[in-house]
Structure formats: C-alpha cells, structure tokens
Amino acid sequence: MSTDHISNREELINFIKADTVGPIKDTTKYKFKELDTSRKIVFGNRDEAENLFCDKETGEEILHMADWQFNPLQAYSSGILYPSESIIDEDGENDEKDSDRNEEQDSENQENKDQEKFSERQEKLKNYKNIDEIQNQSIDIDAVNQRKPNAMAMSFHFELTEKSNIEITFSGGAYDPLPTYESSKESKKNIKNLHRPSDAISQIDLTNSNTWWVCCNRTFDLTMEKQKIFAPNDNYWHHQTLKEVKKGDVVLIYSKKTIKAISVVVEDAKIEENLDENIESTNNNNEFISAKIKTFELAIPIDINDIDEDLKKEIGKDKNTTFTKNGIVDTHYCSPIVPKFYKYLNETFKPYWPINSPWGTKYEKTSTYEYSPSLDDRELNDESMWRAISEFEDQFSFEQLKEKISESTDFEEDLLKTWLDRLVESGEINLSNDSYEISNKLTFFRTFFLRKNFEDTISINSERIKKIKERGYVEPLDNDEFSKVICGVNLKYALFVRKYNSAYIGTVVLENTSKNYGKESEGSLFQSKINLKVTDGKSSNLLPYPSEVNYDSENYIELENKTFEMLYSNNPVYAVGHGTSVGWNDSNEIFTETLPVVKLDNLTPDIKNSKTGELFDIDMLQLSESENYEKIEELLAQYEDWISQLQKSQETIDKKYNDVAEFNIEKCKNTLERMRKGLDLIQSNPEVKSAFQLSNKAMYEQQIRPSQARKIESINHKAAEKTKRIIYDRPLKVQNKTPRWRPFQIAFFLLNIESIVNETSIDRENVELLWFPTGGGKTEAYLGIAAFTLFYQRIIDKDDDGTAVLMRYTLRLLTAQQFERASKLICSMEIIRKKNPELLGSTEFSIAIWVGGTTSPNTKKQAIDNLKKLKSPNSYATSLFILQSCPWCMAQIGKFEISRNTNFIAGIKKNNDTVMLHCSDLTCEFSESLPVYVTDEDIYEMSPSFIIATVDKIARVAWRPDARSIFGIGKEGERTKKPPKLIIQDELHLISNALGSAVGFYETILEDLCIDSKNKVKPKIICSTATIRNSQRQLSGLYARESSTIFPPSGLSIDDSFFSKKDTSIEGKIYMGLFTPGFTTQQTQTNLYSATTQAMSLFEDSESKDPWITNLCYFGSMRELGTTYSLLSENIVRKLRFLHDKYQLPNEERIYQPYSDQVMELTSRLDSSEVVSTMQKLSVPLKELKETSITKFILATSIIEVGIDIQRLSLMTILNQPKNTSQYIQTSGRVGRDINKPGLIITIFSPQRPRDRSHYEKFKAYHQKLHSQVEPTSVTPFSDAAIKRMLKGAFFMYLGSYMPKIYFKDPELKFPEEEFERFKELIQERKEYISSKGVTSNQLDKYLNEIPKEWERIQATIYQDEMDNSLDDKPLILQADSWRRFREDSFLIPNSLRSVDQSARGEIITLPFED
Secondary structure, eight states: OOOOHHHHHHHHHHHHHHHHTOOOOOOSSSOEEEEOTTSOEEESSGGGGSSEEEETTTOOEEEOOSSTTOOHHHHOOSSOBOOTTOBOOTTSOOSOOOOOSOGGGOOHHHHHHHHHHHHHHHHHHGGGSOGGGGTTSOOOHHHHTTBOOOEEEEEEEEOOOTTOEEEEEEEEEEEEEEEEEEEHHHHHHTOOOOOOOSSOEEEEEOTTOOEEEEEOTTTHHHHHHHTEEEEESSSOHHHHGGGGOOTTOEEEEEETTEEEEEEEEOSOOEEEEOOOTTOOOSSTTOEEEEEEEEEEEEEEEEEGGGSOHHHHHHHHTSSSSSBOTTSOBOOOSEEEOOHHHHHHHHHHTGGGSOTTSTTSGGGTTOSEEEEOHHHHTTSOOHHHHHHHHHTOSSOEEHHHHHHHHHTTOOOOHHHHHHHHHHHHHHTSEEEETTEEEEOOOEEEEEEEEEEEEEEEEEEEEHHHHHTOSSEEEOOOSSTTTTEEEETTEEEEEEEEEEEETTEEEEEEEEEEOOOOSSOGGGGOBEEEEEEEEEEOSSSBOEEOOOOOOOOOTTOHHHHHHHHHHHHTTTSOOOEEEESSEEEEOTTSOEEEESSOEEEOOOEESOOBOTTTSSBOOEEHHHHHHOOOOHHHHHHHHHHHHHHHHHHHHGGGSOGGGHHHHHHHHHHHHHHHHHHHHHHHHHHHOHHHHHHHHHHHHHHHHHHHSOOSOBOEEEEOTTOSSGGGSEEESSOOOOOOOOOEEOHHHHHHHHHHHHHHHOTTOTTTTOEEEEEOOTTSOHHHHHHHHHHHHHHHHHHHOTTOOSOOEEEEESOHHHHHHHHHHHHHHHHHHHHHHHHOHHHHOSSOOOEEEEOOTTTSOSSHHHHHHHHHHHHOTTOOOOOOSOOSBOTTTOBBOEEEEEETTEEEEESEEEETTEEEEOOSOTTSTTSSOOSEEOSHHHHHHHOOSEEEEEGGGGGGGGTOGGGGGGGTBOTTSOBOSOOOSEEEEOOGGGSOHHHHHHHHHHHHHHHHHTSOTTTOOOOEEEEEESOOSSHHHHHHHHHOOSOEEEESOOOSBTTBOSSSEEOTTSOOOEEEEEEOTTSOHHHHHHHHHHHHHHGGGGOOSHHHHHHHHSEEEEOSSHHHHHHHHHIIIIIHHHHHHHHHHHTTOOGGGOOOOOOGGGEEEESTTSOHHHHHHHHHHHHSOGGGSOGGGSOOEEEEOGGGSSSOOOTTOOEEEEESOOSSHHHHHHHHTTSOOSTTSOOEEEEEEOTTOHHHHHHHHTHHHHHHTGGGGOOOOOOOTBSHHHHHHHHHHHHHHHHHHHSOGGGGGOSSOOOOHHHHHHHHHHHHHHHHHHHTTSOBOSOHHHHHHHHHHHHHHHOOSEEEOTTSOOSSSOEEEEETTOGGGGTOOSEEEOSSSSOOOOOOOOOOOOOOOOO
C-alpha cells in the first residue's frame, strides 16, 4: 500500500500548530488522562504526574512540566495577546520565570529588581502612548519595537442593507494556575519491585574508588537490563571519560531529573563492538566503551531540585563536571563527581541510599564492599523495609517493626535503629512518644495550568452602523458588550467603520487591556482569534477588498498589471490583517489566522485530449520513426477550439478588461499560426523532417539512460577480462519508461522551427520567452530545439562543424547541473551521427562547459595539475572536471581510494598536453573518450557544437582572444566558420538590475560576433523563466530586439492557458507563515526546527519520513546561515528536551538533535564538485540509508534558487521574506517537485522588519496571486553607471575578437583607429535603439572619445598582465580587481560582469618539514 504523504503533511502542520499556538489536542498519538480540577489534585508518586492531562469536565488541556519555573509562555509562542505595555526582554527571553513552589518563595529583592527594570524600559516608551500627539516628533523605533503585541485587528469591505447584520466572534484561552500536591505516605506504599543485583559481588576495596555521574535520560531501562554503562567510542570527551572507569568505582545513574540508582563497577571499562541492535553508534566502526556494573535502584529517587543550588553552581564553574555554570545538569554522559559533591550526596541523602549498596547504612563504616543475593532476603533491604512499614495502617513501635521483619529476615538490630533514625532526621518518618508513623503531610508538588476557554459573540445591526456619519466607532449597547474578563485577563473590543464609495470599510479590534506586571502568562490571552460574518439573512454582504488602482492604457507595466488582475479575478481578497494574518472561506466568513496556511492550486502541464479524456500521448520514439503527425494535428486543432471558447467567454468578463482580453486572444492566434508553420515544414521539407525525427530519437535515448550514479565498489586488476576489472555497485540498466513530450514542450518546439530554418523569417529576430512554473520541464523543451538546430545544421552542410548552440546561465551551480543533462543528449546525438556519417558528417557532436577557473580548468596546465593532485594520496584537492559520472551509462568518474596510499582516477586521463574525459566502464560506447570538454584551451581549439556557459564568461574574450574561435573567428580576425545560430538563456529573471545592465551592454558585442558579415543574419534567441514581469522591456534592453513572445500566452484566467491547467485532483504546495512578535528570530528558528525534528516520531517508517526528515533551510545572508549552525548544535538540544517533557514522550519516541554530519551546506563557499556530490547524496532515499546517516538540515543561500531538482525533498523553511517575489517563488520551487509528495514551505517572519510584517498580514492575498506579485525587472545597459563600468571592457572585447593575434604581442601597440570607429558605430547604433525604450546616458560620445586619449597617455609596453606577473612592464589593460590598480595607469577591465571586488580563497598545503 502506498504511503499517504498528503495526510502526513497535514499531521506535520497540525503538530507545528499545536506546538506553536496550541492547545494540544487529544489525538491517537498523544492520549490525555482526565483530572478532576474541582478537587485538590494530589499525586501518590511523581510517576503519576508524567502524563498529558485534560480537565475531566471541560476536556481542556492542562499544561505542566517537571521544570518548577515553567509557565504557558514557554509552551506557546504565537497567537498571544500580552498584557498592555509588556516589554520584550533585552536578553531575548520571552517571559519571566513564574514560581511554582509557593508564595513564600518569591524574593522581595528580585521583585524590586524586576520593577526597576520594567520602569526603566517604560521610561523609553512613555512618550509613545498616544500616536496622535507625536505625529510630528521623532520616534525611537527601537523602543516601540520592544513592546509585545496586546491587540489584533482585521479590516473588511461590506455593503449595508436594511437587514444587514455583522456577527463577530472573539475567542481564545487563558491559563489558570493550578497547584498540585504529593503525599509522602502514599509514595512509600506504592514502591514497586526495585532493581537489585541478581549476582554476587565479591569483596571490593572502596578505599581508592572514584565516583562517577552517568546521565541516562535515553538509556536508563537498557542500562538496568544490560547492567552496563556504555557510550560510543568517538571523539566526545564525556564518552572517552568512560575509559577511566575501573573496578570498585561507584556510579550514580541520573535520569529524568532524578538520581535513580547507585552502582558499583565490577569490571574495568573496555572496548566492544555491536553492543545492542537497538543502539546506533555515532561513529562508523560501531565501537562502544562499556563497563559492567551492579545496580541498586533507589526506593525514593533524589530530585535534582532538592540539591543545594549554590553548590551546583559552584561545581559548574569548572569544565567537564556534572553541572553547567547556571547550576543545571549537563547532558554529558559520564563525568567525575568532585570530592565536595561526593561528601554532600553521601551525607545529606544517607537514608536514600539502599542499605546493601556501597553507600548504604550497612557499609557506612567499612572500606570493603561485597554483596550476595542469596542473603538479600534474609537481611535488611529497602524494599522489604518499606513494604513492612506500609502494612501498618497507623503508628508502629520499634518492637512491632522488628517483630514483623524478623519473620522473614535476619538482621542486626543496630542497623535497623540507625536506618529509622536517619529517616526521622530527613522527615520521611515521624517519631512521637516512641511511636513511628510515615509522614503523611501534603507537600506542594508544582503548578499546573488549566486552559479556560473564551468565546464571545456580538451582533451589530445596520441601524447602529447608520448612526456613523462618515467614520467612527460603533457605540456599545452597555458597558459590558465590548469588554470581558477571563481568569483575570481584561479584554476590550472595538469596531471602526468608514464610508467607502457606496459601501463601508470596517476594522474590528480585539485588545488585551490587562496590566499584570508580575506574571505575563497569567495576564495573556492565548490562541486569540476573531471570526466575522456580514449577512442580510439570505446572502453575504462582504465585498472584495478594494485595490484602488487606475490603469494607464499607454503604460506597458500598468497594462501588464491589469492583465494579471484579469487573470486572477477569480481570487478576490476579502480582508486585511493588522498585527495578524487573515483568511476567508467559501462560507463567506473572514477570520484571523495566527499560523496562516495557503494551499496553492496545482497547475499541471499534463493536459487531456478533450475527445478521449486521456492525456495527450506524444511519444518521442514514435515521432522519430513515423511520419504520422495526427496527435500533433489534434493538439493544434483543440488549441484552436480553446481560442474560440476564449472569444465567447470574453463576453462574460468585466468590460474594463476588454482591451487586455483581446490582446491575449490575438497572441494565442499568432502562436497557433506559428506552430502550424512549424508542422507544415516538417511535413513538406525533407531536411526539416529528418532533423525533427533525429532530434526526437536523441531525446528519447537521453530520457531512458540510467539516472542513478554507478559507484565503483572495488577494483581487481588481476581479473582476466578487462571489462570485469572494475566492479560497480549497480549494473548498467536503462530506464523502463516511454519518454513523451508534454504538450507545451512539443508546442514550443513547433513554434520555433520556422524561425530557425528560415533565416529570413519575420520571427527570426523575435525573442521567445518560455514562461512556465518550476519543475514543469522547460529544460527538455529547449534541449529538443537545440538538438534540432544541430542536426539541421549538419544535414544542410556536413562541413558546418563550428559551435552552433550557446546556452547560458547566471549561476555556476545551475550551469554544472544542466551540463550533465545536456551532455547526455550530446552523447545520444553522437551515437546517432556515428551510425549516419553520410548524412551528419565525420566531425563529432560535442559539448563544453565554459565557466570560471574555480569550477573547471581554464588552461591545460591547470587541468594536468589538478589530475596530479587527485592522484596524490595526501591531497585534499577536489576535481575540476565537473562530471562525476559518465553521462551515457552513469559509471563513476573521479577519485576512488584503493588503499590509504593509492588513489585510482576513473574516467580522467592525460592525453598529450591536455586531459581527456572518458567512461571508466570498458563496455560503454564512450570508454575511449567522451565528446565533452571542460578546459578552456581545449574549447578554443575544438569549437564544440554545444557550449554551456555563464553569462559573464563572455568578458574573458578581452583577455583571451583565442576564445573568439567559438564564434568562428580565426587568427587574423577573419571568419573561418559560421557563428552560433541559437542562443538559449535560462532563468532570465536573474539577469536584471546591475548584472542585467552589464550583460545588456556586452550583448552588443556578442550579437555582432554571432552575425555572419555575408548575410547579416542574427542568431535565434530563446529564453526561459518561471517568474517574470516587464519582460518586453527587459528583453529589449538586453537584446535590442523589437519583438518578443511569451509562451504559452495567457488566456482569460490564470487557471487555464490550455498548455497548463488547474488540476484539483492533485495536491498543491502549502505555504505557512510563522510570526512570533514576543520572541527573537533565533528563538523562533529553534522552536520550529525542533518541532519539525520531533514531528518525525509521528511517522512509522522510512517511506513516511522521507519527504519531511530533510529540512531545506534558506537564508538571505551568510551571517544568518552562520548563526543557525550554533542554533542546531546548542539551542535545539535544550528545546528538544523541553518538547520531550512537554509531550511526556517515552524514550522510543524521542528524537534528538542532529549530529554535525547531518547538517549540510549549499552555498557559494562550496566547490562545484562538492555541490554536485552534495546533491547526489541528498537524492538518496531514506530507506537506503541508516537514519543516523540522513541529512536532516540543509543550510542554503541564493545558490539554490535555480537548478536544484531533488525529488525527495518536500520541507523548506525560509528565514525572513526574501527580497523579491521572484526569488521567493524560485526558492520555494526547490521542494515538492514530486506530485505525490507536495511541498510544505514555512516562512519565519521577523517582527523587526516592516516588510515581513506586511507580508504576514496579507499572507493569503499575497499567495493566491503569487505570480502577479513579481516585481518588474530593470535593465539599463546605457545608463551612465553602466557605460562607465563596461564601455572600456566592451572595447577590448571587440579588439580581442577581431584584431590579428600578432597584434597583441606587438610592443608598439598602436591605437587601432579603424576598429575603434567600427566599435563606436556599433555602440552608438545600439544606444540609439535603447534610448527609445528606456534610460540612457547623454554622455556616451564623451566616454568614447576618452578611450584614444587614455590609450595615448598610458604608453603601454605590453598588452595585458592578467595575473600581475610582470612588475617591470606597463600593461595596457589590468583586471579591475588587481592590487596594482591604485598605482598603474592602465585600462581597468572587468574579468566578470558581476563585480569588481577583489576576493581571496584559502588553500591547505602540506609543507616538507625536516626533523
């Protein structure tokens, strides 16, 4: 039976809600016991209190914890209205520590200090109570932000009729302190069978014994069962301390805040393996340190709170001891007990130690110890003593007790007398007139907190609203209508109404007016909520909340906004929150939401054939072998019918949208026409048909190739057959599937065929923008077009073997990942070419990656050096060769450690003066060589068919003129090959602002390089993105093209563009917002990470846990990410312990903090090879790993915004609202990519950031129109700032492209007048076009004319000194980030389009030391 991940997601959400807001509900997982709170609550023993409780009469939860300082503000963090003027503590804590003991324990001095602290803070706030009085004053924002929220409000829009009635329900809960008690007498009567040794203990000398403290919170039962103390043999000091334990030592065993047992060590500690199948080691070798013990369980465990506080703090001053400096028990496993603490425990708690134990009464005056179980029942022991005493209903004398015990036990009378005297001293037994009695007084146990539910509904009719003229508050009918008191919490309501056109806007307020300075928890309202309906008895009078936007029909951006308003017109907004989030439902009810949850509709690219009701089945293999295009024709016919339906539906939409509706419909018609042109060419043109069939065949083969890496398991050089010398962890096996085109993919393919084939097509210069949600399959769409372009080029001209396709990305992570996918396609194409040389020529299809030197080698020397380092056994070098497995068969490529001193390098070999990649599996078609190039110098020599690059790599042409060979330019600057015909730009939205302006400027030169001077044909440009606004102006600024097309074009609703449709049968992603204004962001992070970690106990098996156990955590800065490391290693430990107590979890359901190797990082600090290996590791499902090996947290920055496709990930937390909506959509798109495991994205909003607060208050409104919220992008390539930074670099890029190579070695370096004039003409022409579209500089001519003057002034002796090697020469150009830029008079040319900041990277090296 398949796992129900949807239900599991709901369980996870409910757990987070219950843990954050409350109250805890009685579920199948957490069962409650009823308490009768109408009577005094008395526990017979403390074990009885270790349960979840609810009130017998009301069923409301009762909160409690073992910590005597506990209060409800520690249990919940959101949805709280605090007492007015409550202040956030300066140290970040969220509440005072309430005393559970009794009123006498309150310290008068502490109260004075608290009052002084409160008064000091109030002094800063006293001037900010009346906002009306301070409108013209300067406000201390920091002081205002120190207040905790005491009110919440919600605004709504409504119409008023004679029968209108506003019904408002206010609800929440207050927690009433509930004292509980324990009975001393009952606790003794209920003593169960205690654990004591079953084997004899031979005589042991205690004279030189040490005493140890062992913390067994998780392993107490197993320790009792095994009669061993044990710990993993790892590097933790408190585990290694166990090695010092020796025979005769005494061990105190601590668990659950009590000392539960005392033990004697009977064998020295030793190392052993595989201690127990239920115990997992933290190290790889499964070694444990263990010591055999004999244990006595205490009849009355010693509560840690009964130990002197000052002594605990004094002990905690030293490192590696029992306590922390705050006097709290440290969680270290084994630590020594210092002599002072030993003496204190032995003497103070003498009656507690079992009689026959090492510290017991029987052995208090001896230095040797022995024990025999055969004599145990004949001598005094704690169990028999207490059982005998408890049989006396009332008082008993010494003689009576002696007589009862003597019936079954031999004992020494003095020993019994001593034992009784000690019990009298400790107050466990009372002595009066020679008679004993078990103390039966009730002692205070701790304070519980009973939830008291609050719910109050008020109704306001239309007459009361009409009394308000323009704006004002609704007057209450009496003094009690708008105010209530619950458990001492004073609440006040208000409704403010103002007229808006012919209707009204109302704002309802719930305010906590309590002023409990002492204990906030008792003056706070929890789970606060407002529900509201406006009806006239029959229907709702609620109206969509007004947007107040008037559109300018001449403004493109405003028309785009209007288009989105039409597309989302079926998703109206009904309310806006103030200090809270809001929601609404189909029952026309609006309400506040403390933890807003929005489920996005799932837009599926898998659309159905309206005639058959089945999904469109467009088989790649079938298209490669057949000339039957009926399925494609049917697809286009149904698209035409859909357009006809749009024209009919246009009559039903609001008339104000007519202009944008007509525009959209015309775009759809144009798209249909172009797709039909593409299909007509396939059917009528043999070359086009052949290229189309071959590209389908290549895509089919690419899709069925293995997807999982085949790791090397072992190497046997002695094997007779060479093909069997390398053993892999899995056999070579193609995937059992039938690759199919999604309708939008084949449609986009058809859309572009005519403009690729026909160089004079009117659509040749049209920029195509593929706009589709993340995970929809955009990559396959443009890879198919790339394959078609390459095949068509070879079919037309077998000798046209230059670079034909240039695919560019903005991030190296995305570049490296897409390189692997594209390499698989090229391998498929190369196999097809080898079978058809007469059609496709003799030159191989090949692919290259052209990126920075930290990702791949720039030079052959760098490649050879890296290979040498990989072979070195002591090297920490990582591979620069990108591929970690063969694209065709997935056999491992890279380092394999044969032995400690020997590395085997699979799939990488030196070939003459360079390095070649090949498959390590000798049975693979590419065992000799792969058609893959990763070294820049190899790329310049080979001009591969398909190049994948980062956008800023083009700047390298200024420094490496050899790079022009990519564009078909030879050594003399002449054209030797045809230029690239297709440019693909992925993730277009990232090319904006400063980077976009830089790229747009350099595109002037790039486009010129891609134009053949013979026919002046420009390359076809295809872009893709999942998020875009203002695309027309962005594309115009980048590429200076008059026209652009977004595919698929929108219809009249966002729910249906024909090629993507809303699918209610598939669950969409859920977004959740977390806002805790009374807490610091770090506290909220800790709480959430702990809750998601502990929630894994809800799920039974690895299949259920798999989507949720790895939390992908996104951060806007490295500083926030760094802080989180410490939260996961320290704070989460305490919070998880808190949750264990809060939910009274048994040991087997307790989840503990992640180990250090369970926290991974995905940031720019990682090398590309590390990024790839990290993603491969994350792709491994939980069922194939031990749970201790699974990654629980991934800490990531913007590097994950694009390109991460790990199907098993479904949980993400985002710290603070990202800077823009595009970033938010892209980031959250990294999870929930498997439709069977839809994602859960939780955003932690910062109370200190107004933007975060605004997003929280409008959470539902924002998310239900998410794509319309994307901010317009800006590209200004000819602004003053862009020209100043980029003009000179573009000029030298132009020279690097067209000047003869010998020129760059000429010491005279004459100014190239002719080339400069051509460059000026090119730049000025581009500027003239851009000036009509956006912001441009008026000083371009000035900047251009400065170039020859500066050239003359420099008097350079060499062209360039990129690496700062030649200090004696004067270079013409230097890197903009060179350390010499401050003293050299050279042209400063950027090496990258991103920044000119200098950076440094450290490297660990090994130095040869001599003895």
